[in-house]
Amino acid sequence: MRIRKGLQWVGQSIRRSGRDVVLSSVGIVVGISTLLLFTALGAGVKGVVLEDVFSVRQLEVVPRSMGVAESMANRLLGGGEPGLDDDTLERIRQIDGVTAAYPRMKLTFPSSVRGGRDILGQDLVLELVADGIPADVVSKDLQQTFTVEDCGEGADPCRQPIPVIANPRILEIYNSSLKTSMSGARGALSKLPDLSESMLVGMEARAVFGRSFLGRSARGGDPEERRLRLVGFSAEAIDLGATMPIEYVKRLNAQFGEQGGQDTYHSIVVRVGSNKAISDVVSTLTDDMDLELGGDYQQARRAGRLIDVVTLIFNLIGIVILGIAAVNIMHTFYRMVLERRGEIGLMRAIGATPAEIRWLILGESTVIGLIGGVAGLAVGYGLMGLGDWIFATRVADFPFKPDTLFLVEGWMVAVALTAALVSCWLGALLPALRASRLDPAEALTRR
């Protein structure tokens, strides 16, 4: 039997069983639309979470944390802690897919800061947490200059204030939480004003490097007092603290910090050009270069995995529905084979082989699979449109609110159609085998 004739036969045969086709397809439609909907939802939400919320295109590399034994061995052999230096930075910049990389270095000795009288009515003295980044990473986004003042060779530590930037999250935390929790405090602190970036830019405070509540620099020497000047806010700044041009940190660490500490960075921020490149870059960093990735990336990974798990659960539901649909198809086809005993006997009498009977029945299930699969995709798309519309009109705006929750890719459509076909074939397989094994003589005499 030629393919074309087979298709023709299947067409003729399936025309009559409209009701059975519809009933058999319903399960497939539900299963396929569920599969597509939740796979696309998972992919869409993951895209939003990873790209916008966690911005995984920016990775932070930290030195690998060592186990105790490893660390001791390293010390005994005089190796010192593994560090991130200019050499590492250069190698990272060479990785394919990396568009930029810059270092961060923290102050490695006790320091404190005093200030805030203008706003709070009285000065606060705080432990100073600060780090440094290359000035050019942020300077173009700031209104005020964020550069290293050239004080001249051998000059007294220059008397210009050190420019610092802060993270806008500090303001959010202050405005939303701290102010409220201080409202019951004694005195001026109970009436804290709302703060905005523009109110704060330009403010100055006094820092003492090399001494704080917690202790003094191990290197001894006199603490150094310097003015700090807030020149702007940037997401690149340290979360809770102040970020200054990295040259200051290097110089201060050389003066007050651990020996040699001015040459090792605490982390390197890596920017990746595309989402596709991320996993390659990550594996180069972690496997080839033996580095570790900072908390944000781990969190994003965890969030990504959580979304994967939820997607998987819903996909399992879709697969269970498809399984039920397959069982339903099996019942329908068993009934059809029974009803068509005489017809199957006749087919044998006019020249059909058992294999041809089998293929014709599988052909009918293929048509059901295609109809159900395509209808399922259509329903899935419809539900996505509805979902996006409800999301856009009924859900209040929130940060990172996307235009669509769904991301449909070609492979999802292919997988969904394949799943529809496979479940139809599985359902029709046993009935088709039974039909092909019918004794034609008996089938024709309808005993």
Next chain:
Amino acid sequence: MSGIETTDLHKRYDDGTRQIHALRGIDLVVDPAEFIAVVGTSGSGKTTLLNIVGGLDRDYSGRVEVGGRDLEQLGESEIADLRNRTFGFVFQQFHLLEHLTVEENVRLPGFFGGDDAGDRAEQLLEQVGLEDTGAASPARLSGGQQQRVAIARALYRNPSVLLCDEPTGNLDRRTGLEVLELFGRLNREHDVTIVLVTHEEHIADMAERIVRLEAGGVVSDKRSDEPIRD
């Protein structure tokens, strides 16, 4: 032109509780272009014999040859091809597919087997006297007309043998005779071998040879002195 020969043909049914010895050593030779009637009471083994000869029932002992070929030696697709090209089957229940038109029913054998000799449906319908019914649903035809559609279908691949199992069993006497006449004409004009199984004596009388079965054995084999004429 295919002759049929059975040698010591036995058939046993085993329905679990008891064995039925349905055919008990049938030796029968049917020559090409013969019109033979197989008669006998219900249960005498006529249908069983026809199904074995037609390759629908392959579970027997003894030997069956069609056109000199031992059926036992044929594979599944060869036997299917035999049913498709050498034999045409006509049944008591016409086995027409009601979801198809008359013409589509006639064409059904064309779906199976090798390449087509061209669409003969219209020509065959004319031959059986149903020229204007091609587009109709078989359910709208009378019993006699339906059986003639089934005959046209059996003839679609231009077979050399028609195997007919009680073809008039569902028809009234007059219609039955009309169908019989059609067989006679096919036999005379186209040299189609007709093997006609029936329990109705007056139907068997139309054949040139009558083989009588009783309890699975041939009890008589007579040539009629006066073969049917128009």
